[in-house]
Amino acid sequence: MKPIYMDNNATTACDPAVVEAMLPFFTEQFGNASSIHSFGAQVGKALKTARGQVQSVLGAAHDSEVVFTSCGTESDSTAILSALKAYPERRTIITTVVEHPAILTLCEHLEKDGYVVQRLRVDKKGRIDLDEYKSLLDDRVAIVSAMWANNETGTLFPVEDMAELAHAKGILFHTDAVQAVGKLPIDLKSTKIDMLSLSGHKLHAPKGIGVLYVRRNTRFRPLLRGGHQERGRRAGTENSASIVGLGVACDLAQQHMEAENTTVKRLRDKLERGILAKVKNAFVNGDRLLRLPNTASIAFEYVEGEGILLLLNKLGIAASSGSACTSGSLEPSHVMRAMGIPYTAAHGTIRFSLSRYNTEEEVDRVIAAVPPIIAQLRKLSPYWEGDGPVTNPEQAFAPAYA
Amino acid sequence: MWDYSEKVREHFFNPRNSGPLADANGTGDVGSIKCGDALRLMLKVNPDSEVIEDAHFQTFGCGSAIASSSALTEIIKGKTLDDALKVSNQDIADYLDGLPPEKMHCSVMGREALQAAVANYRGEVWSDDHEEGDLVCKCFAIDAVMIEETIRGNSLKTMEDVTNYTKAGGGCSACHEKIEDILVAVNGRLYSNEPKAKKAPKESPVKPQLTNYQRIRKIEDTLEALRPMLQRDHGDVTLVEVDGKKIYVALTGACQGCQMESATLGGIQHKLVEALGELVQVLPVGAMAHN
The missing domain is CATH 3.90.1150.10 (Aspartate Aminotransferase, domain 1)
Structure with missing residues (x-):
């Protein structure tokens, strides 16, 4: 049978249309997007298209807010470490007890370096208490990171409200949305969310491609330095085939x-x-x-x-x-x-x-x-x-x- | 998913001797807090011969917990209580053609259920003294509690010490960060591997040879010094035979059949090599028969 x-929620099958779109980028379209010659230029155009497709599924205001990374975990780490670098006088991170290990393990590690981590508890249905959250927002907090949807139960956090509250206090807000993107309509430009992580393989794109959305004018410090790629926010030669695949997957997600x-x-x-x-x-x-x-x-x-x-x-x-x-x-x-x-x-x-x-x-x-x-x-x-x-x-x- | 052997799968899909045993006269209920698995072992013991005539189990646990329980009942049926108690967790794992390192605790749980059931039959109270921690070294299945206790018990300072005493970190080395964290937690700081002071060249290149008697005395003294540490864990060690470079010892009490038996032997060997100034091999007494 x-x-x-x-x-x-663990991973998805690559959509056949995604695979088909990717294949040329392993063969004739092998160029480096940074090159001046025509081999590179074609790839550069394809990346621009994909960036637009991701922008569209996220409802982002600008395509330049999309930073391609290697996975959701990299996006999460980049977001939190960036906030700590950008606001060195702020030593507190607010998150929740039910986050993915990509957030929780990093936070535990940061605690060893003297950072303070506040973890919001949940009730028996997996919901946080917004009053408790409000009481923790002060000028020592560098960033709030809360998942949009829980990977185990699917429970949604009110991240749009949480972002508003953080924004009102001048605190950066990040959401790990790897389970939400493609399953829920998202319109980032109408929210106060500053950063968002997504992972390609959760929405029928391949493994090894992720995105960190960084709202324009957000103070940002790159994790990987060394090249001008992604406008200097994530150095390293672009994974062009996977980026193209992710773009198509985002289109399909919107259609479905x-x-x-x-x-x-x-x-x-x-x-x-x-x-x-x-x-x-x-x-x-x-x-x-x-x-x-x-x-x-x-x-x-x-x-x-x-x-x-x-x-x-x-x-x-x-x-x-x-x-x-x-x-x-x-x-x-x-x-x-x-x-x-x-x-x-x-x-x-x-x-x-x-x-x-x-x-x-x-x-x-x-x-x-x-x-x-x-x-x-x-x-x-x-x-x-x-x-x-x-x-x-x-x-x-x-x-x-x- | 775990890489289970065919034998584990087979015992999980078709468990032997499962379900309650109506006329059981010895029952052991044990669990492993780390993973929440739990097992009830029921024995029907012949009061005259002390032979286990029947054994059944009920298990709340994962595939390998169920397979380990099933294997245990098969191994001990027909054995006398004394013979059954010689079954180690490694025997259970071997019967199943091995278990993944993360799942070795399932076989430990099996052995503990057996001890508890025998104690229950004999009207004794069995209490467990084995605390389980997070698995740190996956190559040798060494957990955090074991590492921490060994560091404390022996005032270990460096990563290298920990590997010498417990084997932890002696394989792929990916767990070194975690072990260093434990060292810092215990010692308050991390000692680096200080380069050993170069020893002045010996006056005479010929080492003073120990007589056989002196050598055995030295081995005995070294074991004596280790004894309090083993006894703290309700175990003990006796010297059985010295055959050239091979030193045979018997681990008794809680050490016998303990998951950490090979690591304990490793620690003893390390001490003996230091004391004797020669490379020796410490082997369990059981290895004598095989040679």
């Missing part, structure tokens, strides 16, 4: 924006309803009213996510888990822990993230596949007996933890 890919928020959303909702109707002791994580249209994070109590994924994989279904044991680190997902999801449920959390390529038939197949898998694993679980959890699960099975 044809495999089903529902892990689009409505479908993403209608068709894809309907399939996601059907998937959630279908699974929850058949599996008890399961619930949806995150803010169901304010989240990405493609993401379903479902906690299956008393089983562990990796087992579910291995059994799904056997049926050709690809999803991912919010649990510890699949990520290379053993820590349970920091997002689930921050929301206060109990261990026994956080470990059994599965994320299905859809794209415009998923079909109704695929959703039906997943709805049929999941319940027997959960039942099979619950049979092995010390928290489960017959067709329900044991009475007082946490007391009935209280292992000695090492």
